[in-house]
Amino acid sequence: MAQRNMTCDVLVIGGGINGAGIARDAAGRGLSVVLCEKDDLASHTSSASTKLIHGGLRYLEYYEFNLVRKALIEREVLLRSAPHIMWPLRFVMPHAKGQRPAWMIRAGLFMYDHLAHRDLLPGSRGINLKTHAAGKPLKPEFARGFEYSDGWVNDARLVVLNAVDAAEKGAVILTRTLCEKAIRKDGRWQAALRTAGGEQLQVSARCMVNATGPWAAHFLQTATPQTSGKTLRLIKGSHIIVKRLFDHPYAYIFQHPDGRIVFAIPYEEDFTLIGTTDIDYHGDIDRVAIDSDEIAYLCQLSSQYFEKEITPSEVVWSYSGVRPLVEDEAADAAAVTRDYRFELDAQDAPLLTVFGGKITTFRKLAEEAVDLIAPALSNRHGTWTAKACLPGGDIHGPRPQNRSVREFDKFVQNLQQKYAWLPPALMARYARAYGTRARAMLDGRRVLADMGEELAPGLFAVEVNYLIHREWATCAADILWRRSKLGLHLPPNTAEKLDAWLAGQQENTLLARA
Incomplete structure (x- = not known):
């Protein structure tokens, strides 16, 4: 199997909320980005939160006033940017x-x-x-x-939508791809990646960001020649x-x-x-x-x-x-602080390691992270994410608006009227999961038969294919527990049936190419 070679400005290791947020911010500033995640997006910490966008009321008693204020500011910035997956x-x-x-x-x-x-x-x-x-x-x-x-907040979808936005701005998103080794050579990072299927990838990057969350120190010790002075x-x-x-x-x-x-x-x-x-x-x-x-x-x-x-x-x-x-x-x-810290090794090829953080402050963390590496990459693009919607959040135009939050129910009602041939509860779920992107998923469909096979109650082939081709889903767990929480509502054998269907689709695709 031939080895693929890629070059980029920024290689982001880790597909949780911080890694996806940094990839999005950097790509939006015109930097070429590759993100690799050893599992699925939001497989671990970023889909295991209490699912709150909050200042952290209890942190006041620990005198974390700066953290609380920063989170409170971000709370409304985020609500405006993605009113479909976040709400008061x-x-x-x-x-x-x-x-x-x-x-x-x-x-x-x-x-x-x-x-x-x-x-x-x-x-x-x-x-x-x-x-x-x-x-x-x-x-x-x-x-x-x-x-x-x-x-x-729907935390796992928040991660996915950041990755979607990053990809639409040019980033390459590699899920189920492990960074096995990374060394500095000739002023760049040379990283050896391996996919779940065994394919070897070589990425040459001007800068690397370690956003591996709980694995941050482990990654430095095992995949790079670096060590860290911080303890997680x-x-x-x-x-x-x-x-x-x-x-x-x-x-x-x-x-x-x-x-x-x-x-x-x-x-x-x-x-x-x-x-x-x-x-x-x-x-x-x-x-x-x-x-x-x-x-x-x-x-x-x-x-x-x-x-x-x-x-x-x-x-x-x-x-x-x-x-x-x-x-x-x-x-x-x-009582341990939920604030984040950066460690920047600013040698010829910079290495930025992210420590800590909470989901509410991910956008600010990403902005500050790219601010730190941008000078070394001769990038002078200003910050932009505070005034931008996440995919599907542009209900009233490309810029975040209060009315998108306040009038979200009206948006749902309008979609239900437009797609009156769909059950209202199903259309409401699509509106919450995909926002304005629901229209792209339903484009060209006029009757329920156009939705393809109903693989489980309320789960049609058109949605599954959308998640595979637009959101990097590869298996039932991705679809039922991260891209959605349909696993809570559907029969226990749904995952087994869905995986069998996905395997059949993959086999048909391979036969068609043969």
Whole structure:
């Protein structure tokens, strides 16, 4: 098998949110970019978040004011850029005896409201849980509480859409491609890549970015001649999914006596998402999974608040991820900073390593990362992502607008009217997943028969082919659990059937080429 050779300005290692964001930013500045990811996009940490675009209310008590302010600013920037996969969410915090005094919570919420300018999100307020809709599922002893705003995000789709935008601006996205070795030679990085099928690729890059998340230090040690002075602290966060616990649109934030908090969030219409844990992790990063103690902890804490007791037997799905946090002096895993750090080795061929970060600040991180490497690449293009929509988010034109967030339901209704031959619930799902790109997926189709084979209830061949050809999906897990969460809704044998169909499609393609 012949070896393929590629050249680029920037080689990005890692297809999580930071790597995809950096690839997008760099490609938009006119730099040639190659991104390689050893698995699927968003396979690990970036699809295992609590799925919030938030400032991080609890970080205020650790005096992380700069981080919170930066995240609060980004919260509305992101909501405007992708209103299909992000939207505002109101949180309810029940107040119980023995917790922080009410005046302290009010002070914290006042600061949260005013650390950054808000256009889209209403401020906080005290509420009477005896009359508020969110009080009904709670135990009767919770009589008062607080309500405040943050945002929700489809985290895995956020990664994919950044990669899509990067590719449309010229970047080459290589999934299931491992960077085995990278050395400096003649003022460039010479990187040896290997695909899952065994194909060897050689990439010659003027600059390399290590955005491998939890693998950042490991990558430096095993694939490059570099070492790092920074230490990562790996923190495992786990979540459980249970059948829907309440009918209203609010989310909850519950406080634990030890200072930790747990969210209970409306999820995928039929479910409630509960998380997260914060524990130090020392195991295999490629095989992170929830354990029985974490499940028991999340069930127990939630049951302290909800009238209905939640037991481990009611968990229908769970997921875990490892957050790569920059090591500091904090003894408590929950107190370790979520801010990010860069390490720039500015030799002939620069190497930038990204440490830490959180999903809310990915765009700012990417912008600052490209700012650091641009001078060495003689690139003077200004920053641009704060004023640009992500693919599908251009509901009212190419520039982000508040009305795209506020009027998203009207956008859905318009699509449902235009494609009245599709079931309204299916069109609503397409609108949320693909935004304006739903029109491209449905282009030329006039009746349900034009959608191709229905591979599972509500999953047609046209969507699967779109995900394969436009979003790098290759298997059922990519489609059912990362590009969507249809795996929660469809029969258990759907993945097996879908993989068989995909294998058949691939075989037919090979026969056609023969």
